[in-house]
Amino acid sequence: MTISVSVRQVVGPEDAARRNTQGLRDGFVIEELFQPGKVNLTYSHLDRMIVGGIVPVAETLVIDSVAETGTDRFLERREAAIVNIGGAGTVSVGGRSHALGFQEALYVGMGEGALGFVSDDPEAPAHFYLLSAPAHRACPTVHITREKAKKVVVGSAEESNARTINQYVHPDVCESCQLLVGLTMFEPGSVWNTMPAHVHDRRMEVYLYFGMQDATRIFHFMGEPGETRHVVLKNHEAVLSPGWSIHSGAGTGRYAFIWAMAGDNMSFTDMDKVPMEALR
Numbered sequence: 478m479t480i481s482v483s484v485r486q487v488v489g490p491e492d493a494a495r496r497n498t499q500g501l502r503d504g505f506v507i508e509e510l511f512q513p514g515k516v517n518l519t520y521s522h523l524d525r526m527i528v529g530g531i532v533p534v535a536e537t538l539v540i541d542s543v544a545e546t547g548t549d550r551f552l553e554r555r556e557a558a559i560v561n562i563g564g565a566g567t568v569s570v571g572g573r574s575h576a577l578g579f580q581e582a583l584y585v586g587m588g589e590g591a592l593g594f595v596s597d598d599p600e601a602p603a604h605f606y607l608l609s610a611p612a613h614r615a616c617p618t619v620h621i622t623r624e625k626a627k628k629v630v631v632g633s634a635e636e637s638n639a640r641t642i643n644q645y646v647h648p649d650v651c652e653s654c655q656l657l658v659g660l661t662m663f664e665p666g667s668v669w670n671t672m673p674a675h676v677h678d679r680r681m682e683v684y685l686y687f688g689m690q691d692a693t694r695i696f697h698f699m700g701e702p703g704e705t706r707h708v709v710l711k712n713h714e715a716v717l718s719p720g721w722s723i724h725s726g727a728g729t730g731r732y733a734f735i736w737a738m739a740g741d742n743m744s745f746t747d748m749d750k751v752p753m754e755a756l757r
Contacts, residue, residue: 506710517529530606558584558609559585561606563596563601563605580623581621582621586612625650653743655739671723676722679740679741683738693732
């Protein structure tokens with residue numbers, strides 16, 4: 478079994494402002510994340526976040542050692558969160574197996590050992606989305622369903638952004654060192670996410686868009702508030718967001734997204750709001 482790892486260096490705001498569309502995609506967009514029978518990881522130098530897609534089909538896929546971490550074992554000095562956005566499957570770690578259905582998550586603490594991934598039905602494989610950040614202490618491994626997640630209802634139909642934020646890995650749900658992970662669902666007819674926009678220079682973020690039809694596209698807005706750019710994303714594409722950048726989008730059809738953060742603190746509300754008149 479081969480683990481494919483790509484590395485993304487940090488892109489600053491001045492560099493980003495000068496890039497064309499392909500240059501922005503090269504620096505921030507993660508494509509072809511979920512491929513049958515493969516483990517695809519992207520190692521970002523933004524707070525050392527690792528973003529992964531794992532689709533087991535005929536055999537169990539294992540993440541044990543990843544050279545890019547510089548440690549003998551992948552979770553030796555890291556924590557991880559895994560969200561299943563495909564068919565039913567199982568994640569094994571620390572001598573235990575955890576069955577994950579659609580939109581169920583597993584937080585895995587530092588030092589738990591190798592991760593094993595298997596699908597219940599190879600014809601309808603699980604799509605395991607993995608987030609991993611450096612950790613300084615071991616926290617308990619926890620299985621999190623959408624029912625267990627903390628729910629925050631925000632936005633309105635009038636502003637086309639009525640949505641529910643399901644906070645999976647969050648201090649009110651389970652312990653973690655620095656990972657925060659959640660899943661945002663929209664009310665019918667709402668298309669805007671994270672608008673009005675904000676930045677949080679103390680934490681990076683990564684979005685994964687999913688639950689979209691083949692022809693649906695997300696116009697994801699990024700860049701400094703006064704120097705905005707955009708990239709167009711399809712189903713199962715992810716985008717990295719540095720602390721200096723806004724991270725907002727609108728879809729041509731229904732979608733959902735998983736957000737994850739790492740950085741200085743664990744405060745979900747730590748953000749610098751951007752007035753609409755400041756956007757350009």
